[in-house]
Amino acid sequence: MSEKVPAEIASILTEFIEKVGLLRRDMQQKKELEKYEARMQRIEQKLSALAERVSADDPDLAKALRTAWQLPARSLAFRNAAHQKDNS
Secondary structure: OOOOOOHHHHHHHHHHHHHHHHHHHHHHHOOOHHHHHHHHHHHHHHHHHHHHHHHOOOHHHHHHHHHHHHOHHHHHHHHHHHHHHHOO
16 A cells, blocks of 8 residues: 655655756756756656656655656746645
């Protein structure tokens, strides 16, 4: 029997993936990604496997992880908006 990832760990994991996604985007914009393309592809493969595994127990977290990787700025903006809403 599987369990959902605890909320605190899910949050930290999502933030970590956002940071790596932002780094990847910055490298892409600076034309530095080609040098590390194979490594980034391996990271993406592992992230995809993680999201696939998580999706069985927590589809929302799996979606958040994929968004954090593919659209890190969007993920960060949504998280910031939710944080501001919680603090209001």
